[in-house]
Amino acid sequence: MNAASIKVASRSDAMSHYPVPSGAFDLLIVEDDAPLADLLAKQMAAFGHRATIVHDGREALVTVASQAFDIVILDRILPVVDGIAVLQRLREAGVTAPIVMLTALGQSISKVEGLNAGADDYLVKPVDPDELNARLHALARARRWDSDEGDTLRSGDIIVSPTKFRAWRAGKDLDLPNIEFKLLAEFVRNAGSVLTRPMLLERVWRYDFEPTTNIVEAYIRRLRIKLTAHGQDDPIVTMRGVGYMLRE
Structure with a gap:
């Protein structure tokens, strides 16, 4: 099947x-x-x-x-x-x-x-x-x-559809796997606000503990590659010692 x-x-x-x-x-x-x-x-x-x-x-x-x-x-x-x-x-x-x-x-x-x-x-x-x-x-x-959010979330030229599990930037399908999609959706929901590493671990990975790996950093790196694949600026800002933020 x-x-x-x-x-x-x-x-x-x-x-x-x-x-x-x-x-x-x-x-x-x-x-x-x-x-x-x-x-x-x-x-x-x-x-x-x-x-x-x-x-x-x-x-x-x-x-x-x-x-x-x-x-x-x-x-x-x-x-x-x-x-x-x-x-x-x-x-x-x-x-x-x-x-x-x-x-x-x-x-x-x-x-x-x-x-x-x-x-x-x-x-x-x-x-x-x-x-x-x-x-x-x-x-x-x-x-x-x-x-309740409807079919789309939007921040700048980034569009996320929670119901369809799809995301686009400047009209191009980002083709994100599950974790990267959830990570981007969390950023778009909170555009302009800082998301700490523990917040992302709990909301995206459902971790209630601090893993020994750099899993957050690794997935943000993958997401950045896809978001900038067509020459666009990196919309994710690293707030050193604090967390990450998606530019509004």
Whole structure:
């Protein structure tokens, strides 16, 4: 199954295996460990969410083609089709629902790989159900914020579409991967204001700790290359010892 064959289901198609009162999130849990998947579903049902469980990557792709979900909880290591491949295919097919990658791999490189592929958050197992529930609500709030902003954010000749996950400068498509897109969107939302390194780590990478790598600097460098690829001035100002700012 490729991206082109995935038809994104409408919200009216959504179903669940753990029914609870209306107004909750419809979750898809993609986890090959059946007892863990069942436990997660029951824990989330206790918070008022509905959960559908599938156990491999291909089943996840088939399910998304026939049902709509508010949030997807996706294991990193899956049989048949790997979690990263599932993530990429869903994003290529236009699935915009928040996706939380859940995995036993805690290394920074694994987290960056998942976020770059299109994940909105990344949690290491075992996950505290209260924390997972809080992350789900945070993702839902962020997605509503994107919708409230409308289809475009603009600063100078830079345009960002949160709903389409696309960005342009001077009319040229920047073709940004997930993290670079989120980084630029954060800058455009806060044009003229300084964003500190901890602020960017929390808002873009969902890190609540200071990593040992220079991940922020590395991604800002990549973003600058794309923003200046056609001879434009660099719009990102380094405020030494403080953070970064996008010129208004």
